Amino acid sequence: MQRTAQQIHNHIKNANKLALVSHPNPDGDTLGAAMAFAEYLQTLGKEVKIFCLTPVPEKFSFLKNIHMVSQDPETFLDMDTITVLDCGDLRYAGVVDLLKNHAATIINIDHHATNEKYGHMNMVVVNAASTTEVVHNFFKFNNINITPTMATALLTGLITDTDNFSNSATSHTSLVASSELLRSGANWGAIHRALVQNKSIAILKLWGLILSRLTKKENSDMAYTYSTIKDLVQHGINDDDIEGISNFLNKLDGAKMSLFIKEIADGKIKGSFRTTSDDIDVSALAKKMGGGGHKKAAGFTTDGTIENVVDKIIDLQAQK
Known part of the structure; x- marks a missing residue:
């Protein structure tokens, strides 16, 4: 996994225009992964766009860069690299037709056991609790600084996919990652208010x-x-x-x-x-x-x- 993470990072450093994809009806994992990844790309000075086939729920408005998410299919025009996050296949991502015959390099980052390894580069870790845990490891392997807003986005995904650390996806690695993200400044209160205390x-x-x-x-x-x-x-x-x-x-x-x-x-x-x-x-x-x-x-x-x-x-x- 570390070698793949380094290969992806090296490719991204040489890329110019990059798009990120979250799956339709997005949850906290696909969005958290995309928001953290977008901030990482911005620190490298890259042109970044984010695509999701359906609108983002209002409750995720606390995430930095959430305003960047677009439903515009022209998002992919002139993109040289497209990173798909938390999607087992391109059909589920909602982009199978949009990316047909596209010349861009596809990077696939996910944690689903049913992932079809459709990318030119695939970082798929099936024992990870969430895609944000995979992205967290990607950042660590490449010595990338995790800002408080990136940490908040990554922790959002972990809380989402572990059902607030109550389901079987919860593991020692997910808890260690969460602890490290809190140490990096993740805003637990904002996440809890948005995802847990939101029932009218x-x-x-x-x-x-x-x-x-x-x-x-x-x-x-x-x-x-x-x-x-x-x-x-x-x-x-x-x-x-x-x-x-x-x-x-x-x-x-x-x-x-x-x-x-x-x-x-x-x-x-x-x-x-x-x-x-x-x-x-x-x-x-x-x-x-x-x-x-x-x-x-x-x-x-x-x-x-x-x-x-x-x-x-x-x-x-x-x-x-």
């Missing part, structure tokens, strides 16, 4: 509705629930406000795995699997649905209705 009455009412739908069929070891676009409209909140439900469901007893399904735009269904069981690999199930992720946390996006997606998943479980 309307949000909690919708959470209650979604949790009231929790179902477990007799022929399945999976509990699931769902939200619709109509739910969001009626409660006047954004899709991002219910992202935490997937991790919350991982705390339930009486089922080996959980699934949270959401209706999203264009007739699509987005699903998020979670498990705490060592004998279940939800990434394998997500991959069969066209997605991917980690053994204990994975997701997918597909066409269909909530009902037929659930039925398909239960059928896939029965085939194992």
Whole structure:
């Protein structure tokens, strides 16, 4: 990993125009990695642009450089290097068509076991808790100074992907990295206020509705629930406000795995699997649905209705 980190750093020092990519419906890991990386590139005097196919949730406004994120596909014009962060493949990144036949060097930095190693250079560390932990190591290997704002961005990713250090992704390396980031000046209070203390009455009412739908069929070891676009409209909140439900469901007893399904735009269904069981690999199930992720946390996006997606998943479980 250290050799790859040094190769990437050497390439970047000789590059001029660089773009960063965060995945659609961005979370704190993909954004935290991008914001810290953008600041690193700025210190080298590089021209930097950041692309994300969908808008950034307002709660991440505390991150430095967040204003740079654009949905403009022309972001990639004349770029000689494109770094994709926290994306197992270019489809998930939302750029597979935009980068088709592009001459730029692709750098792939990630921590997902299902990563397709699509870059010209790939720094993929599957035992890292988050992509920001990988980026933190990249900075350390190359003796790059981590400023307080970079540290805040990196810690945001670690808190996001470990569910505030409560899930199985939490490890001694993630805790050591977090300690080092706090020592570097990471603003724990700002992160906590934005990501943890951000539940309005309307949000909690919708959470209650979604949790009231929790179902477990007799022929399945999976509990699931769902939200619709109509739910969001009626409660006047954004899709991002219910992202935490997937991790919350991982705390339930009486089922080996959980699934949270959401209706999203264009007739699509987005699903998020979670498990705490060592004998279940939800990434394998997500991959069969066209997605991917980690053994204990994975997701997918597909066409269909909530009902037929659930039925398909239960059928896939029965085939194992």
